[in-house]
Amino acid sequence: MLSERAYARFCTxxxxxxxxxxxxxxxxxxxxxxxxxxxxxxxxxxxxxYIDRFFDDPVERTDSAGxxxxxxxxxxxxxxxxxxxxxxxxxxxxxxxxxxxxxxxxRGDDRLEPVGDGGEEQAIDGLHDATGTPAxxxxxxxxxxxxxxxxxxxxxxxxxxxxxxxARLRYRYPMSTNWRFQAVQRLRAYSDSEIDADLRFDFDxxxxxxxxxxQQVLLQWRDADDEIDDLRTTIxxxxxxxxxxxxxxxxxxxxxxxxxxxxxxSSLNFRYRRTVGYDWLFFEVAPRLSFEKEHDWSADPGxxxxxxxxxxxxxxxxxxx
Numbered sequence: 275m276l277s278e279r280a281y282a283r284f285c286t287x288x289x290x291x292x293x294x295x296x297x298x299x300x301x302x303x304x305x306x307x308x309x310x311x312x313x314x315x316x317x318x319x320x321x322x323x324y325i326d327r328f329f330d331d332p333v334e335r336t337d338s339a340g341x342x343x344x345x346x347x348x349x350x351x352x353x354x355x356x357x358x359x360x361x362x363x364x365x366x367x368x369x370x371x372x373x374x375x376x377x378x379x380x381r382g383d384d385r386l387e388p389v390g391d392g393g394e395e396q397a398i399d400g401l402h403d404a405t406g407t408p409a410x411x412x413x414x415x416x417x418x419x420x421x422x423x424x425x426x427x428x429x430x431x432x433x434x435x436x437x438x439x440x441a442r443l444r445y446r447y448p449m450s451t452n453w454r455f456q457a458v459q460r461l462r463a464y465s466d467s468e469i470d471a472d473l474r475f476d477f478d479x480x481x482x483x484x485x486x487x488x489q490q491v492l493l494q495w496r497d498a499d500d501e502i503d504d505l506r507t508t509i510x511x512x513x514x515x516x517x518x519x520x521x522x523x524x525x526x527x528x529x530x531x532x533x534x535x536x537x538x539x540s541s542l543n544f545r546y547r548r549t550v551g552y553d554w555l556f557f558e559v560a561p562r563l564s565f566e567k568e569h570d571w572s573a574d575p576g577x578x579x580x581x582x583x584x585x586x587x588x589x590x591x592x593x594x595x
Contacts, residue, residue, distance in 0.1 A: 276488075284368075286357055287386050287508045289343055290590060296330060310315075314587070318337075318448065318451070318453075318454050318478065318480045318495050319420070319446075319448075319454070320485055321480050321483075321484065321485075321486055322478050322480075324516070325486050325514045325516070325522065328516075328522055329522070329524060329545070329546065329547060330344075333444055333456075333474075335373070340577065341367050341368050341586070341587040342345055342364075342365060342366040342368060342584070342585070342586045343360075343363070343364075343365045343583075343584075343586075344363070344582065344584050344585075345361070345363050345366045345582065346361065346362040346363075346580055346581070346582040346583075347360075347361050347580065347582075348360055348361075348362070348578060348579065348580035348581075349578070349579050349580075350576065350577070350578040351573050351577055352562075352564070352575065352576030352577070353573075353574050353575055353576070354566075354569055354574045355371070355576070356575075357409040363380070363389045364379075364380060364381035365379065365380045365381075366378070366381075368378075374414065375414055375415045375416065375418075376412065376414055376415075377413045377467065378410070378411075378413075379410070379411050379412075379413055379414075379567075380394050380408065380409070380410050380411075381408070381409060381411075385400070397502075398510075407430050408431075408432045408433065409430065409431050409438075410429060410430055410432070411427045411428060411429030412427065412428050412429070413425055413426070413427045413432070414426045414427070419430045420446070421445065421446045421447065422443075422444065422445050422446070423444045424439070424441070424442065424443050425442045425443075426439075426440070426441050427439065427440045427441075427442075431464075436464050436465045436466050437464070437465040438462050438463060438464045438465065439462070440460065440461055440462035440463070441460070441461050442458065442459065443457075443459045443460075444456065444457070444460075445457050445458075445584070446459045452479050452480050453478070453479050453500050454475070454476075454477075454478045454479075454581065455473075455475075455476070455477055455478075456475070456476040456478065457473075457474070457475055457476075457561075458472070458473070458474045458476075459471070459472070459473050459474075460472040460473075468496070468497065468517075468592070469496070469497045470494070470495065470496040470497070471494075471495045472492065472493070472494050472495075473489070473492075473493040473495075474490065474492045474493070475490065475491045475492075476488055476489070477489040477490075482496075484511070484515060484516040485513070485514065485515045485516075486512075486514045486515075487511075487512070487514075488510075488512040488514070489510075489511055489512075490508075490509070490510040490511075490512065490513075491508075491509055492507070492508040492509075492510070493505065493506075493507055494506045494507075495506075501567075505532070505533050506532070506533060507530075507531040507535070508529065508530045508531070508533065509528075509531075510526055510528045510529070511526070511527045512524065512525065512526045512527075513521060513525045518533065518548075520549040520551050520553075521546070521547065521548035521549070522546075522547055523545070523546050523547075524543075524544070524545040524546075524547070525539075525542075525543070525545075526541075526542075526543040526545070526594055527540075527542055527543075528540070528541045528543060534550070536567070537567065538566070538567050539564060539565065539566040539567065540564070540565050541562055541563065541564035541565070542562060542564075543560060543561075543562040544561050544562065544564045545558060545559075545560040546558065546559050546560070554583060554584050554585055554586075555581075555583055555584075556580075556581070556582040556584065557580070557581055557582075557584075558578075558579070558580045558581075559577070559578075559579055560577070560578040560579075560580070561575070561576070561577050561578075562575070562576045562577070562578070563575050563576075564576065
């Protein structure tokens with residue numbers, strides 16, 4: 275069973291999420307929307323949103339509208355790991371008969387995973403046994419505004435054979451014409467009494483017309499019978515540049531920390547991604563150089579190649595205005 279402290283923490287976070295969903299944050303977001311600073315900052319939002327959609331950021335993926343089907347085939351190899359071939363399928367079907375706020379989703383994993391190693395396939399090893407486990411869920415989005423959105427879900431993990439209920443909040447605040455702050459909180463409770471939570475902070479800055487710098491802090495917490503208060507931290511510095519109407523380059527420096535705050539791994543990741551012939555077909559090459567504690571910090575070069583098909587009723591825009 276869960277500890278009383280963990281259960282109290284989860285209940286407190288859930289109450290805060292519900293309060294923010296219905297009162298304070300939406301009102302503040304609407305008020306901020308009228309300021310001149312936020313009007314000027316729309317260019318920053320445009321650049322950041324396009325880049326996040328292009329590289330399949332989990333937050334932008336959840337908030338984007340339209341029915342979606344995504345199929346990804348990738349191959350990964352490195353000095354310390356064997357070559358792996360993986361296929362990832364995710365889909366979202368909006369249910370207009372239940373209003374546009376409901377959707378039915380199937381995905382491999384919807385955690386706020388660290389970036390830099392091919393998106394959602396990179397997760398902190400051993401933190402969640404559900405990582406990569408397919409799930410089907412019914413989602414309800416009570417609020418979807420420019421600076422604030424919320425999402426409630428009821429789902430089922432296929433391989434681990436357990437139900438879950440969860441909530442996710444996203445809040446964005448333009449600090450200036452070039453700087454933007456974003457916070458995302460995700461909570462989830464499983465039928466086997468496990469609880470986990472993700473908290474992500476992004477600090478975005480535009481550089482020129484088509485470049486974005488992001489400093490990100492990701493906190494992942496889990497409470498289970500065998501592992502209480504397991505908190506992992508990932509700090510990522512990213513630079514993204516749109517090279518053309520159909521291609522972009524991304525550089526990530528990712529540092530993962532153990533619950534005791536010791537550095538677990540550090541990696542340098544490059545991702546070149548482009549459309550191939552059609553705006554729904556993506557090819558990506560991602561070389562990386564990582565240093566891990568379990569390998570005595572020896573250099574571990576690696577490479578990932580992927581081909582992805584993305585069908586969206588509201589198609590991903592190719593290029594910025």
